[in-house]
Amino acid sequence: MPLNVPGILVPLQLLVKPRIIVPALCVKDIRHLDFHALKRAGYRGAIFDKDNCLTLPGKDTLVPEIEAAWKECRQVFGADHILVVSNSAGTSLDAGGIQGESVRHHLGVPVLFHTSMKPAYSCVKQIQSFFRSIHVKDHELIVVGDRLFTDIVLAARIREESWKERFGSRPVASLSMNTTQTSDISLPLQNTLGIWTTGVWVKEATFMRFCERKVLEAVKKWVITPAKARANGKEKASIPGSEVDTEQSPQRALMEDSKSSEADEEEAFKRAFVRQIPSPPPPQKKSILRNIIGFVQNVQFRRGT
Numbered sequence: 001m002p003l004n005v006p007g008i009l010v011p012l013q014l015l016v017k018p019r020i021i022v023p024a025l026c027v028k029d030i031r032h033l034d035f036h037a038l039k040r041a042g043y044r045g046a047i048f049d050k051d052n053c054l055t056l057p058g059k060d061t062l063v064p065e066i067e068a069a070w071k072e073c074r075q076v077f078g079a080d081h082i083l084v085v086s087n088s089a090g091t092s093l094d095a096g097g098i099q100g101e102s103v104r105h106h107l108g109v110p111v112l113f114h115t116s117m118k119p120a121y122s123c124v125k126q127i128q129s130f131f132r133s134i135h136v137k138d139h140e141l142i143v144v145g146d147r148l149f150t151d152i153v154l155a156a157r158i159r160e161e162s163w164k165e166r167f168g169s170r171p172v173a174s175l176s177m178n179t180t181q182t183s184d185i186s187l188p189l190q191n192t193l194g195i196w197t198t199g200v201w202v203k204e205a206t207f208m209r210f211c212e213r214k215v216l217e218a219v220k221k222w223v224i225t226p227a228k229a230r231a232n233g234k235e236k237a238s239i240p241g242s243e244v245d246t247e248q249s250p251q252r253a254l255m256e257d258s259k260s261s262e263a264d265e266e267e268a269f270k271r272a273f274v275r276q277i278p279s280p281p282p283p284q285k286k287s288i289l290r291n292i293i294g295f296v297q298n299v300q301f302r303r304g305t
Contacts, residue, residue, distance in 0.1 A: 010119070010149045011215070018219045020156040021148045021191040021212070023196035025269045030054075030197065031069040034275045035076040038142060041272065042190050045136040046077050047127060047154070049118075049145030050086035050103060053198045060089070063201055083130055087117050087150065119154035128158065132246060132247060143195040148212040155194030187268050189211040207267060228264070 013020060027033060030053070051057040054070070062070055074082060084090075090100035090113045100111040110128065116122040127137060138158050145151025252261075 010153050013153075014215065014219075018223050021151050021216055022219060022224065023148070023152045023194045024155075024265055025193065025195045025199055025273060026266070027195060027274060028197065028199040029069075030066055030073065031277055032274050033069070033073075033195070034273050035069075035073050037273050038193075039076050041187065042140060043142050043193065044140040045081045045083070045131050045134075045142070046073065046079065047083050047085055047141060047143045048109075049147065049151050050084050050089055052146045052202060052204065053144060053197050054084070054107065055103075056201050057204050058088070060099060061106045079109050080134065081131075081136060083112055083127065084109055085112045085114070085118060085123070085127060090114060091117065099291075118150040119157055121157060124154065124157045127154075139191045141175075142195055144197060146194045146197045146218055147205075147209075148196065149208070152194045152196055155192050159192045162274070187272055193269070249296070 010021070030048075044219060048054055054062055054066070056063060084103060086100075086103070088094065088099065089103045090097065090111045092115045094100050094113075097113055100113055104111045110130075112123075112126060114123050114126050131138075131141060141155075141158060143151055143155035143158065145154070
């Protein structure tokens, strides 16, 4: 795997904007995604990582276990509304774009040819240019991948609307608490959806994955959990008879509402977009008595022959 400088520099942005590595949704693999529900919710385009998400690392063919899910995804979104963005196929290290063309042939969807590694802003611009050419807006995209520092940060950077947002400042106008309705589930305002696939087909980059998980755990512990606790405290304060901070500015109230909504977004998205796949039944364990009987019968059969 080549050195990914944009990915290595992500921790610098984490210092001022730690939420960029927090996925909106976590699933084991794409079989758990309800693509029909995503389409009904207004998502019209999809960005997928390749290695350890759709294919084995270094391979160009789809993992057999997810063939049915991939077929459904292509039928729901349309092959021309799906883009594979890889840090191997289609990069400057892909001589002549041979691997990128091979991936496009085997997966049946476009592959982005880019000179900068994910999640570089130049790569983000190329992705946005591709989808705008087919009239798909940024907030109508999902980003699916197995790496936090590349795929999930990529989704966060696609969401950014200005330079101020890159350094943690968010415009008050974007803090509206409007929701979209999917069946009987109320969802937060639609935006680029970062989906983290936690299962890997082949173990690789284990140290980096370990570091990413630890950073995510720290962000959830020190940023997301306190925000949720403050939100719960605010709800209690709103009960009649309790003290309410009447001097709180509308802007500050919007900011706190935004943080509390971020703390509960994943659960709402999970209810709306994750399908439950029954796990295969565990292999039946033979009792010790059956093993002894089988052994005796086998011995008797051999003696008889």
